[in-house]
Structure formats: structure tokens, C-alpha cells
Amino acid sequence: MISVRRVLVSLALAFTAYLAARGLSGLAPAEHPLVIVGALALYLTTTWLCLFWEPAPFGRAAGAGRDQETGVPAPRGPEKLPLPAALLAIVSAALVPTAVSWAFAQDVRDDPYATWYLGGIGALMVIVMVRRRPWFAWSGLVMLIVASMAWMGPAQALQLGLVGSIVWVSCAQLLLRSMDRAARDTARLAQLQRAASAWQASHVVRQRERRVQVQSALSVAGPVLTRVIATGGELAEEERLEARLAEGRLRDELRGPRLLDDDVRAELERARRRGATVTVLDEGGLEGLADAALGQIRSQLAETLRTARSDRLYIRTSPHERVAVTVVGRSDSGAGLSDEDSVDLWMEIDHPAGARN
Incomplete structure (x- = not known):
């Protein structure tokens, strides 16, 4: 040649x-x-x-x-x-x-x-x-x-x-x-061009994830919204509770999907049914974890929620090298006590050994 x-x-x-x-x-x-x-x-x-x-x-x-x-x-x-x-x-x-x-x-x-x-x-x-x-x-x-x-x-x-x-x-x-x-x-x-192609691919993946989340949201909130429209907003107490639970499930799926499995979802709903306010936030730190490691973290989270009696629960992931998830519970305390004294639950769930892929 x-x-x-x-x-x-x-x-x-x-x-x-x-x-x-x-x-x-x-x-x-x-x-x-x-x-x-x-x-x-x-x-x-x-x-x-x-x-x-x-x-x-x-x-x-x-x-x-x-x-x-x-x-x-x-x-x-x-x-x-x-x-x-x-x-x-x-x-x-x-x-x-x-x-x-x-x-x-x-x-x-x-x-x-x-x-x-x-x-x-x-x-x-x-x-x-x-x-x-x-x-x-x-x-x-x-x-x-x-x-x-x-x-x-x-x-x-x-x-x-x-x-x-x-x-x-x-x-x-x-x-x-x-x-x-x-x-x-x-x-x-x-x-x-390679960077643009990679960005486009990740954008397509995010779009697909958003479509899945929207479909999940509709499956959760659709029946409740249908009932609200049908009754003109006049819901019974039990229906109002179901609406609040649906809203909570929807927030959990949007804000912290990596923390959820069937056991965790069940414990979150149980806590809300007894009147607790639950906030779930995925703020990073779980990227790259193996499925087995995520399963261990979720199992410990479900066990923590099972024994929690707090009025307000805050569940956040952590970017810390050791800590994977932090669970904080606060309850109404007597007059004269500081906000710090009202914390009745503090749980740090560590990363399992060899958790990264």
C-alpha cells in the first residue's frame, strides 16, 4: 500500500x-x-x-x-x-x-x-x-x-x-x-465528540430514569388523585391518611430510591401510619456500591426503623468514607429543653467491608 x-x-x-x-x-x-x-x-x-x-x-x-x-x-x-x-x-x-x-x-x-x-x-x-x-x-x-x-x-x-x-x-x-x-x-x-457522546448517553439514561419515576409516581398517586377529583376534595379521614402515605411514598421514590427495598418501604409506611414525619434524602455516597452491600445497608436501615419511636425521622445518605447512612429521630420534648435534648435516636450505618465494585 x-x-x-x-x-x-x-x-x-x-x-x-x-x-x-x-x-x-x-x-x-x-x-x-x-x-x-x-x-x-x-x-x-x-x-x-x-x-x-x-x-x-x-x-x-x-x-x-x-x-x-x-x-x-x-x-x-x-x-x-x-x-x-x-x-x-x-x-x-x-x-x-x-x-x-x-x-x-x-x-x-x-x-x-x-x-x-x-x-x-x-x-x-x-x-x-x-x-x-x-x-x-x-x-x-x-x-x-x-x-x-x-x-x-x-x-x-x-x-x-x-x-x-x-x-x-x-x-x-x-x-x-x-x-x-x-x-x-x-x-x-x-x-x-467523545465527551458529547458520553453526555448524550447519560442524558438518555436520565430521561429513561425520569420516565420510570413518573410512571411509578402515577401508579402510586393516580388512584388517590382520582379519588380526590371524584369527591371534589371531600375525603374521609382514612382517605386523607392514604393520600398522605401516597405523598410520602412518592417523595421517597424521588429523593432516595437507592435506600429503598420492600422491607424499608414497609417500615417507612408503618412509621407514617403511627403519625411520624419521615424525610428520606439521598445526598450521595452510595455510588458504585455492590448490590450485596446495598442489601446490607437497607437491611440495617429497616431494622433501625422497626425499633424507632421518634415523632420525626430524618434519613440521609453520607459522603463520608465510613458512614453510609445516618438516621436521626427527634420527638417533642418537655418545655424548657433544648432542641438537642429532643434527639432520641442517632444511628450511623457503616459501609460494609469491600462494598465498592
Whole structure:
């Protein structure tokens, strides 16, 4: 399968090979042909190392896979060039222009076979830039600028291809930054889409739970409301009691469904029938509990309510690490006693051992 990366690598290989062939064509007029061969060998070795040398998996940084600011997975792209290859590229940028220029006589240093290094080192620095070593790329380009201007003069070096190398490296850095920014934006968008999907799913679940609660409320309050409408609000005492019990059951189902089972519901109704006021509130703390743990908590709650004689009962869940449910009972006390003295029941139901899923 042909990928974009393979196409780009193939183009880089073809271009560097073409530049090397230009350099080989100058062996005949060169005063020191062995120097040309050595410069070409160094150039090709460095270029191909920069193209194909990938860092070892264990040598990558632990957080290299994520964006440092957002924690979003970092964009995939060219791996960072290993340091030895980057240093070798700097060495090539320093030695190749000087070696090639020194190998030719003064009168032929401006010929195409003697100036191939302008494009060659420029292409090498583009590869270094794409491999995420910008400081090395710009340092190598500065060395190329200094060497070429020293051997040919500023005007001649700029005219023969130095400008193109500067433009290539600049464009490579701009394109790499743009691609990385686009990849990060895409990763953030994907993360937001996942969060939106999760929110939508939880919203659908909440809607379903509300429909179930409404249906349960109608099943509890429907008969009572029908009777109220039929009698025009003129209810017998027994019917008024049933209406209050229905209201209490409805409040319990809406405010504390995780605390309820058949035994707890029966004890709550028994307490209300004897005239007690009961308040049930689920304020968090029971999330993630196993069914067996919830069963133990409900069993202890039912037992506590079975023995309670208070006039007002307050049942609340607790976010405390140890306490799961708190039951407080208060009764009317004699005159002159403080509110704290009227508390006649205080029960804390602990979380069972290993309660969390």
C-alpha cells in the first residue's frame, strides 16, 4: 500500500541522489577528486540516516504521546531525529561545502557540478527540520550560508541556489507547525465528540430514569388523585391518611430510591401510619456500591426503623468514607429543653467491608 510517507521519502531519496550525481560529474575537472568522493559519501550517509533512522521505542519520553498543555494525545507524524544523526548533519553542513569548494580551482567553483552542495545541504536541513530538530536545521543552514558566501561571495551564493535552501527550510518549519496544529485540533475535536457522546448517553439514561419515576409516581398517586377529583376534595379521614402515605411514598421514590427495598418501604409506611414525619434524602455516597452491600445497608436501615419511636425521622445518605447512612429521630420534648435534648435516636450505618465494585 502506497502511503504519503513513502512517497515523500522516495522523493527525498531521488532528489539527494540527483544532487550526488551532479557532484560526481565534477570528478574530472576537480583538483582533488578523492575529497569530492569523501564529501559525497559523508553527505549521502548523513542524508539516508536522517531519513531512515527511527528512535528506539524504549528511548522515547514517557509523556511523548501527549500534548503537554492539554493532555490530548499528541499528533502522529515524523519521529524526532536521534541526536547522533542530528549532530552528524551539523558536521556535514560544516565540512561538505568547504571540502567541495576546496577541491576545485577558483575559476570553476561557480559551475553546477561545484555548487551542488547549496541544494544538497539545504535538502538535508529540510529533512532535519521535518524530523523535529529545528535548532539543528537552522544551525546547519547558517553554516551553509557562511561557507558558501566565504568561497563564492554573497551575491554569487544567493544567485546560485542559497535563497532556495533558505526558503525550503522556512517553508518546512511553517508546514510542520501547521500540520501539528491541525492534528492537535483534530485530536481535541475527537475528544470533545467523545465527551458529547458520553453526555448524550447519560442524558438518555436520565430521561429513561425520569420516565420510570413518573410512571411509578402515577401508579402510586393516580388512584388517590382520582379519588380526590371524584369527591371534589371531600375525603374521609382514612382517605386523607392514604393520600398522605401516597405523598410520602412518592417523595421517597424521588429523593432516595437507592435506600429503598420492600422491607424499608414497609417500615417507612408503618412509621407514617403511627403519625411520624419521615424525610428520606439521598445526598450521595452510595455510588458504585455492590448490590450485596446495598442489601446490607437497607437491611440495617429497616431494622433501625422497626425499633424507632421518634415523632420525626430524618434519613440521609453520607459522603463520608465510613458512614453510609445516618438516621436521626427527634420527638417533642418537655418545655424548657433544648432542641438537642429532643434527639432520641442517632444511628450511623457503616459501609460494609469491600462494598465498592
